Structures are given as structure tokens and as C-alpha cells.
Amino acid sequence: MAPPGLLSLAVFLCLLVFLVEPHSAYGSSRGSFGRHNGAAASAVNGICATSVTIYGYKCQEHEVKTQDGYILNMQRIPQGRVVGGSAGGNKKQPILIQHGVLVDGMTWLLNSPEQNLPMILADKGFDVWIANTRGTRFSRKHVSLDPGQLEFWNWSWDELVSYDLPAVFDFVFSQTGQKIHYIGHSLGTLIGLASFSEGHQADKLKSAAFLSPIAYLSHMNTALGMVSAKAFVGEITKLFGVAEFNPKGQKVSIFLKSLCNYPGVDCYDLLSSLTGKNCCLNSSTVELFIKNEPQPTSTKNMVHLAQTVRDGVIAKYNYGRPDYNLMHYGESKPPIYNISNIPHDLPIFISYGGKDALSDVRDVQLLLDSLKFHDVDKLMIQYIKDYAHADFIMGINANDIVYNQIVQFFKNQK
Ligand SMILES: *[C@@H]1O[C@H](CO)[C@@H](O)[C@H](O)[C@H]1NC(C)=O
Numbered sequence: 001m002a003p004p005g006l007l008s009l010a011v012f013l014c015l016l017v018f019l020v021e022p023h024s025a026y027g028s029s030r031g032s033f034g035r036h037n038g039a040a041a042s043a044v045n046g047i048c049a050t051s052v053t054i055y056g057y058k059c060q061e062h063e064v065k066t067q068d069g070y071i072l073n074m075q076r077i078p079q080g081r082v083v084g085g086s087a088g089g090n091k092k093q094p095i096l097i098q099h100g101v102l103v104d105g106m107t108w109l110l111n112s113p114e115q116n117l118p119m120i121l122a123d124k125g126f127d128v129w130i131a132n133t134r135g136t137r138f139s140r141k142h143v144s145l146d147p148g149q150l151e152f153w154n155w156s157w158d159e160l161v162s163y164d165l166p167a168v169f170d171f172v173f174s175q176t177g178q179k180i181h182y183i184g185h186s187l188g189t190l191i192g193l194a195s196f197s198e199g200h201q202a203d204k205l206k207s208a209a210f211l212s213p214i215a216y217l218s219h220m221n222t223a224l225g226m227v228s229a230k231a232f233v234g235e236i237t238k239l240f241g242v243a244e245f246n247p248k249g250q251k252v253s254i255f256l257k258s259l260c261n262y263p264g265v266d267c268y269d270l271l272s273s274l275t276g277k278n279c280c281l282n283s284s285t286v287e288l289f290i291k292n293e294p295q296p297t298s299t300k301n302m303v304h305l306a307q308t309v310r311d312g313v314i315a316k317y318n319y320g321r322p323d324y325n326l327m328h329y330g331e332s333k334p335p336i337y338n339i340s341n342i343p344h345d346l347p348i349f350i351s352y353g354g355k356d357a358l359s360d361v362r363d364v365q366l367l368l369d370s371l372k373f374h375d376v377d378k379l380m381i382q383y384i385k386d387y388a389h390a391d392f393i394m395g396i397n398a399n400d401i402v403y404n405q406i407v408q409f410f411k412n413q414k
Pocket residue numbers: 150151154242
């Protein structure tokens with residue numbers, strides 16, 4: 001039985017914290033965080049330099065400003081290693097790749113070039129753009145705020161829908177003049193689905209691939225899921241207020257450890273009880289992952305995700321009081337994102353795993369249900385029995401199983 005629910009997110013965090021802590025506890029291994037972990041790194045030792053150009057690919061660092069003033073970092077891999085492979089001599093089609101919560105764009109680049117999604121796509125003749133969400137290590141700039149200020153962290157995934165995603169879409173579109181294929185993983189699927197359901201990006205979007213889709217999150221019957229969803233909404237708001245949620249920080253790790261004291265929560269068997277039992281990870285890649293992630297996000301974002309788990313609807317951030325909601329939305333309840341409103345002719349590819357603890361099969365079923373009026377020939381669904389959450393980004397066989405399908409799907413959208 002795959003333990004369901006997103007706020008296994010908290011479990012996810014626990015896992016990361018527990019895996020990361022032993023390293024930092026033994027001071028001597030600190031240095032092993034090495035170049036990948038450079039805080040506040042500039043473009044000089046950014047993602048292109050550490051993870052892309054070393055393999056012989058061209059890679060550009062870009063900065064993109066959101067309407068609410070955040071400056072986001074993006075990487076572009078404009079071509080494959082073997083130049084001239086551009087099928088049919090047409091202009092290369094742009095692909096935008098959006099990571100999930102608590103990680104950044106580097107998670108796509110931790111395997112070998114033959115196994116990494118962005119490089120595979122570049123080698124197949126696409127123009128690849130990698131997004132980095134606000135608050136993650138290379139996207140911590142703002143026109144007037146800095147990450148030390150609380151206002152910098154005053155956002156949830158609603159703002160990723162209404163500001164981050166439009167900014168990167170506009171930028172890629174302005175640079176390439178072409179409609180964009182979107183790929184999202186985990187929270188990257190939720191913000192895509194929410195955004196497309198509101199009709200955003202419609203004129204710039206060619207098709208969308210959702211890996212480990214997260215939308216409905218109501219199947220939270222694991223002990224830890226329940227505990228963490230409740231804890232996140234209640235305790236953590238009191239504890240942190242509007243602030244950075246940094247899994248590597250002391251405050252968060254103490255909080256997460258306290259969750260482990262709840263009955264039924266086994267923090268020693270986290271790896272499988274949490275993202276699910278990933279079938280196909282390379283242990284050196286996992287090590288690299290732990291050196292690079294997790295990345296900070298905002299507490300408000302975590303609370304919003306917990307609300308999504310608790311309330312079983314995909315809605316905007318709930319201010320917790322009817323009068324506050326009224327003030328923000330003009331309604332006493334937060335407005336919902338209606339997934340059924342995604343244009344029915346948008347080509348969509350969905351790939352989900354049978355062992356995925358964050359994207360539970362029953363919740364994916366609810367998502368598919370809300371897409372039941374989608375044009376049948378525009379919806380491609382793949383189910384991978386053995387896959388869990390991280391296999392989709394780091395699986396050693398993801399190329400054969402998933403990425404080939406994505407490439408085929410994109411190539412079919414002429
Ligand atoms: C966060 O933004 C809301 C408006 O969306 C505002 O009412 C609130 O005062 C802000 N809080 C902080 C700490 O900046």
C-alpha cells in the first residue's frame with residue numbers, strides 16, 4: 001500500500017533533514033558539500049557551470065523579473081552536443097521545465113547526460129529552458145526586498161501561478177518567438193494545472209507534460225500525513241508566521257523532529273514511507289541530491305499546500321477567517337481553481353507512478369476525473385507501476401520509460 005498524500009511533504013522534509021543532518025553534525029564532512037552547495041552563488045558558479053557546460057553543452061544563465069519584483073534565475077540549453085540534429089531544419093521548439101517544491105532546477109541535472117531530462121531533450125533537438133522558483137538558492141533576488149525581510153516570503157503557490165509562471169513563459173516566448181512545451185514535476189504540475197485552468201499562457205502554450213501530478217491531495221490517511229497537515233496549518237503558522245521555510249535551518253528541523261514523536265509516525269523508515277519506494281535511483285545521484293537540496297520556500301507556501309491536503313479542493317490560499325478571505329477575495333471562502341476549465345484541446349501528457357506517496361494513485365484518479373471532458377485524442381496517460389516520486393526526475397531508466405514518451409508526444413504536436 002502506497003502511503004498517500006502530499007503532506008508527506010513534511011515527511012519528505014524529515015527525510016531530507018535527517019539525511020542532511022548527519023553530515024553537518026560531523027563538521028569535517030561539511031566541505032563535501034563542495035561547489036554545488038555554494039550559497040548565494042553568482043552566475044559564475046551557477047547551475048550552467050556546475051552541471052551543464054562540464055558535459056560539453058552550451059548553457060546560458062538568464063534573469064527574469066516577475067511582476068511583483070522577484071528576479072528569477074533560468075538556464076537555457078539551446079542545443080544538443082551534436083549540432084545539426086535539428087529535425088527538418090525548423091526552428092527549435094522551446095521547452096520549459098518546472099521543478100517541484102523544496103528543490104530547484106538542478107534536480108533535473110544530477111544524473112549523467114544520457115539520463116538527465118534537459119540534456120536528453122537538447123540532444124533531441126529542443127531548446128531547453130529550466131526554471132528556478134522564487135526563494136531557491138539562485139532566485140533570491142528582488143527589486144526592492146531581500147530574503148532577510150519577512151515581506152520577501154509573503155507568498156504561496158498562488159503567486160507562483162500568477163507571477164512566476166507568467167514571467168518565465170513571457171520570457172521564453174519573447175526570446176524564441178515560439179509556443180512552448182511545458183514540463184512540470186510535483187508542485188510544478190499543480191501550478192501549471194492551476195494556471196492553465198485560469199486561461200493563462202493559452203496563447204504561448206503548445207502542450208503540457210505533467211510528471212508525478214499533484215492536484216488533489218485528499219488521500220491523507222497516513223498518520224504522518226494527517227499530523228503534518230494539521231501541524232502545518234496550525235502550529236507552524238504560529239511558530240514561523242510569514243517567513244522563510246528553510247529545511248536546513250534549525251527552527252524547521254526542530255519542528256520536523258517534533259513530528260516524529262507523534263504515535264504512528266516512524267521517522268526511521270522515512271525513505272519509503274515518504275516519496276514512496278523509488279525503484280530506480282542511483283546512490284551516487286541521491287548523494288548529490290542531498291548535497292544540493294532541499295531548497296528553501298516560504299512558510300505560507302507550505303501552509304497553502306497543507307490546506308490543499310486538509311480541504312480536498314484546489315483553491316487559493318485560505319486566510320483562515322471569513323472576514324480576511326472577504327478582504328482578499330471578496331468572498332468568505334477562497335476561490336477554487338477549476339481544473340475542468342483547462343482548454344479541452346490542449347495536448348496533455350500525464351505520467352504517474354504506482355508507488356508514489358506524494359502523488360497518490362487515488363488522487364491522480366480525481367485529477368483524471370476532472371479532465372474527463374478533455375478531447376480524448378489530446379490526452380495521453382502513462383501509468384508506471386514501479387515508479388515513485390523521485391524516479392521521474394532521477395530514475396536511471398527514466399529515459400527509456402518516460403522521457404522517450406515525452407519526446408514522442410512533443411514531436412506529435414505539429
Ligand atoms: C502579506 O501580504 C498581504 C497582502 O496579500 C498583506 O495583507 C500582509 O500585510 C502582508 N504581510 C507581510 C508580513 O508583509
